[in-house]
Amino acid sequence: MSERKKFHDITAIDARLAELEQEKQDLIALRKKLQASKPAPPVSGSFSPEQKIAIFRSLFRGRTDIFANRWQNRQGRSGYSVACNNEWVQGTCNKRKIKCQDCNHRQLSELTDQVIYRHLAGQQVVGLYPLLQDNTCYLLASDFDKGNWQDEVKAMARACSEYRVPHAVEISRSGNGAHLWIFFDDKIPANEARLLGFGLLDKAMEVYPNLAFDSYDRLFPNQDILPEGGFGNLIALPLQREARQAGNSSFVDAELNVIEDQWQERLRSFLPEAEIGVVRGGKKKPTGLIDIATYQSLINKKDNTVSPIVQDYGHVIVDDKYVWNIFGRTPLRPQGKRQGWRLSMPPRLRTAL
Numbered sequence: 001m002s003e004r005k006k007f008h009d010i011t012a013i014d015a016r017l018a019e020l021e022q023e024k025q026d027l028i029a030l031r032k033k034l035q036a037s038k039p040a041p042p043v044s045g046s047f048s049p050e051q052k053i054a055i056f057r058s059l060f061r062g063r064t065d066i067f068a069n070r071w072q073n074r075q076g077r078s079g080y081s082v083a084c085n086n087e088w089v090q091g092t093c094n095k096r097k098i099k100c101q102d103c104n105h106r107q108l109s110e111l112t113d114q115v116i117y118r119h120l121a122g123q124q125v126v127g128l129y130p131l132l133q134d135n136t137c138y139l140l141a142s143d144f145d146k147g148n149w150q151d152e153v154k155a156m157a158r159a160c161s162e163y164r165v166p167h168a169v170e171i172s173r174s175g176n177g178a179h180l181w182i183f184f185d186d187k188i189p190a191n192e193a194r195l196l197g198f199g200l201l202d203k204a205m206e207v208y209p210n211l212a213f214d215s216y217d218r219l220f221p222n223q224d225i226l227p228e229g230g231f232g233n234l235i236a237l238p239l240q241r242e243a244r245q246a247g248n249s250s251f252v253d254a255e256l257n258v259i260e261d262q263w264q265e266r267l268r269s270f271l272p273e274a275e276i277g278v279v280r281g282g283k284k285k286p287t288g289l290i291d292i293a294t295y296q297s298l299i300n301k302k303d304n305t306v307s308p309i310v311q312d313y314g315h316v317i318v319d320d321k322y323v324w325n326i327f328g329r330t331p332l333r334p335q336g337k338r339q340g341w342r343l344s345m346p347p348r349l350r351t352a353l
Contacts, residue, residue: 053116059183060128060237061138067111068127068234080127080234083109101229122241125173131221131232136187140197140219141235145177147215150256152204153178155211157254159204165196168251170238171258175248177215178256179235191224245294264292279309288312 047055072078084100085107086092092105100106109115111126119126130137144153153169157180160167170179184193197219205213222233236249243249250258264276267290277287279297286293286309298307310316 049117050113052120053113056116056120056239057113059139059181061187062111062128062130063132063231064111066108066129066231067115068129070125070127070236080236082231083115085109116237119237119240122245125240125243126237127234128237129231129234131190131223131226132187133226135190135225137190137193137221138184138187140182140184140193140221142180142197142201142219143172143177143217143235144180144215145172145217148211149177149215151208152211152213152215153180154254154256155204155208155213156180156200159200159207162203162207163200165200169256170251171248171256173236173240173243173249175246177217178252179238189224190221194219194221194224247294247297267292 067083068080069083070078070080082100084093086105087095089105094103094105111128115124115126118124130139130141132138142153142156144156157167157169160180160182165182168181168183170181172178182193182196201213201216205211218233220233220235226232238249238251240249247258252258258278264278267274267276271290274290275287277285277289277291279286279291279293284297291313293309298310299305300307
């Protein structure tokens, strides 16, 4: 009652309302100011290489005392072998005559930040051993290979979603399969992780009886218990740069479309209203205005010619030096008076992932 006695006439009430309105406007202005000064959420390009490696290693955890390297010989055969510090060291390595497991000079290499950097930068292909020495693991991956792998990995992803199991789907290095990854906060017994995988697979089969699931290959870890004298099966780590540039070894959404890469994120940060198209791997959805393409998707491997789609643009930016060198400086120069090209290679990209 005492508060009401202050407003004994309409003039006092109007004056108070005016004060309240002014206070309201001041608060609104302050809110806008605070919102404008709030830092934008970081995009991948704002992370340092060290931060990217730390994020990567926080998810893809396995044995760190060993890892595998992918090799390919002149005949085209390829595979993985455990990395050794003395491999091909003159006077020490004699692998042409002695098997690595029988060599007295075998010194297994550790999985370091530098190794991860080289993998992400496209300088080597690294395989992870997910089964730890105490028969536990930090992750589970389901491998789908060839056949009807697209529908079958999506079916298992839907089973994960139904049971609220966080997961991520990656197109494999070959582009002819996929891995469905599940990450654990702490390491758990490998047999329990594998039971989870089999349960989700059974659920997917139950919900989608028309799918044969012939593409399902195996789970990683592939064993409940570490085999005596062995390391268990390895799985190729994702996001290897050379494979990513072909649209593979990349994470995808529910429809198996590659999740926006750094170029798209950076462009959208400057042009939030722009529609950005993509030409990469098997996905060709250009807008004709602003499009992102992988170099491989623009080059005809048979005759080394450039796709005519390049002629539709007024400006082409080729980035980066690594891709340029691999393809022997194949010309990507659009023709015509109104067109030009630019090779963009800021110094920071030379050390970025």
